[in-house]
Amino acid sequence: MTHVYTKCVQAGWTPKKGEPRVLPIYQSTTFKYDTSEQMAKLLDLEEPGYFYTRLQNPTSDYAAQKIAELEGGRKAMLTASGQAASFYSVFNICEAGDHFISSSAIYGGTFNLFEVTLKKLGIEVTFVNQDAPEEEIQKAFKANTKLIFAETIANPAGNVLDIQKMADIAHKNGVPLIVDNTFATPVHCRPIEFGADIVIHSTSKYMDGHASALGGVIVDSGRFDWSKYPEKFPGMNEPDESYHGLIYSEAFGKDAYYIKATVQLMRDLGSMVSPQNAFLLNMGLETLHLRMQRHSENALETAKFLKNHPKVAWVNYSGLKESPYYELAQKQFDAGRSCGVLAFGLKGGKENSIQFMDSLQMIAIVTHVADTRSCVLHPASHTHRQLSDEQLIAAGIRPDLIRLSVGIEHISDIIQDLEQALEQA
Numbered sequence: 561m562t563h564v565y566t567k568c569v570q571a572g573w574t575p576k577k578g579e580p581r582v583l584p585i586y587q588s589t590t591f592k593y594d595t596s597e598q599m600a601k602l603l604d605l606e607e608p609g610y611f612y613t614r615l616q617n618p619t620s621d622y623a624a625q626k627i628a629e630l631e632g633g634r635k636a637m638l639t640a641s642g643q644a645a646s647f648y649s650v651f652n653i654c655e656a657g658d659h660f661i662s663s664s665a666i667y668g669g670t671f672n673l674f675e676v677t678l679k680k681l682g683i684e685v686t687f688v689n690q691d692a693p694e695e696e697i698q699k700a701f702k703a704n705t706k707l708i709f710a711e712t713i714a715n716p717a718g719n720v721l722d723i724q725k726m727a728d729i730a731h732k733n734g735v736p737l738i739v740d741n742t743f744a745t746p747v748h749c750r751p752i753e754f755g756a757d758i759v760i761h762s763t764s765k766y767m768d769g770h771a772s773a774l775g776g777v778i779v780d781s782g783r784f785d786w787s788k789y790p791e792k793f794p795g796m797n798e799p800d801e802s803y804h805g806l807i808y809s810e811a812f813g814k815d816a817y818y819i820k821a822t823v824q825l826m827r828d829l830g831s832m833v834s835p836q837n838a839f840l841l842n843m844g845l846e847t848l849h850l851r852m853q854r855h856s857e858n859a860l861e862t863a864k865f866l867k868n869h870p871k872v873a874w875v876n877y878s879g880l881k882e883s884p885y886y887e888l889a890q891k892q893f894d895a896g897r898s899c900g901v902l903a904f905g906l907k908g909g910k911e912n913s914i915q916f917m918d919s920l921q922m923i924a925i926v927t928h929v930a931d932t933r934s935c936v937l938h939p940a941s942h943t944h945r946q947l948s949d950e951q952l953i954a955a956g957i958r959p960d961l962i963r964l965s966v967g968i969e970h971i972s973d974i975i976q977d978l979e980q981a982l983e984q985a
């Protein structure tokens with residue numbers, strides 16, 4: 561099984577003789593053992609095994625394993641939401657007194673997490689322009705910088721990350737690169753191939769694909785050598801008293817990051833996905849490759865239509881030849897396909913944008929993005945309304961930006977709806 565399309569369908573749960581063909585839902589909080597010693601060994605991490613669903617559950621593990629294989633990673637852990645995945649991915653490395661670097665072109669929820677909530681935990685972030693030259697980004701590093709975070713395709717502006725450039729900068733400074741690959745999905749881009757160390761997703765988007773189950777995932781490439789920098793990463797290299805002084809990098813080597821996230825963060829903070837939602841996610845993954853193909857074909861057609869419309873001021877979609885990100889998209893994305901999300905602005909500014917959105921009939925105004933149904937959002941008045949104009953612009957979001965998530969309906973119906981709404985704008 562080598563092709564990503566086949567992995568979407570077949571990876572993860574591979575039943576043996578007489579077992580269910582479809583991934584079973586292990587709807588159980590707990591697991592049974594025969595002796596007290598068996599249980600003690602599990603709790604001391606001397607043996608692998610399931611004991612409580614807050615840490616691990618077979619249904620979520622099989623779905624996670626499929627995603628790990630899709631991304632070309634070693635191990636993956638599901639979380640209850642994308643937000644939990646973002647938080648754990650950083651908090652598994654950083655503690656109070658640490659600093660990290662993030663691209664400013666990121667999802668609004670992640671921006672709040674980094675700028676407001678992590679600050680309260682004593683973790684400081686510096687936002688950088690991911691398109692800036694290396695020397696510029698280098699200036700953001702401090703003695704206590706522990707990682708770089710960025711999105712493959714930024715939500716909502718659509719900026720495409722030069723993953724290799726960012727991974728090189730991170731590695732020169734002895735820190736890992738974490739990439740949020742929600743919009744591209746591993747069907748179109750596998751950041752680990754370009755040097756990313758950890759990949760995360762909001763699986764609530766394309767992976768689930770139907771807007772039915774909230775979830776997140778953290779994929780560990782196993783490539784970052786935590787033991788090389790013992791002082792920089794004490795969490796990986798110093799004894800964990802809650803496991804009798806176990807040292808993650810020594811005990812688990814390439815799996816240190818993944819195991820620590822599971823047995824320490826999940827144990828202490830929860831946010832585990834439910835088995836039912838893991839099942840729905842796994843079902844969504846089986847058609848991810850088909851949907852992504854249609855999403856990006858429809859989005860490209862839509863982008864071309866909008867670009868040529870007299871009422872449209874600008875369109876940002878990396879599949880368009882005139883996009884500043886076209887070359888990068890061709891390099892990093894399979895067949896140059898990006899995703900179904902595009903951004904555009906109307907002539908006449910914000911008021912006109914609102915009039916346009918209110919005139920749409922099939923395409924709905926929803927907070928969500930990246931599911932089968934076409935939808936729109938105006939970040940400046942919806943998801944990013946807490947940001948100042950300067951912060952909006954730093955995040956690559958113009959005040960007139962409309963985010964259009966192109967679904968998998970027939971392209972003629974999508975364009976017809978846009979056309980009639982543009983007439984009224």
Ligand SMILES: *Cc1c(COP(=O)(O)O)cnc(C)c1O
Pocket residue numbers: 641642643644646667669670711715740742743761762763764765774775776
């Ligand atoms: C939606 C989203 C998140 C947050 O995920 P939830 O599942 O809503 O918690 C994180 N990153 C990106 C790029 C997203 O689009």
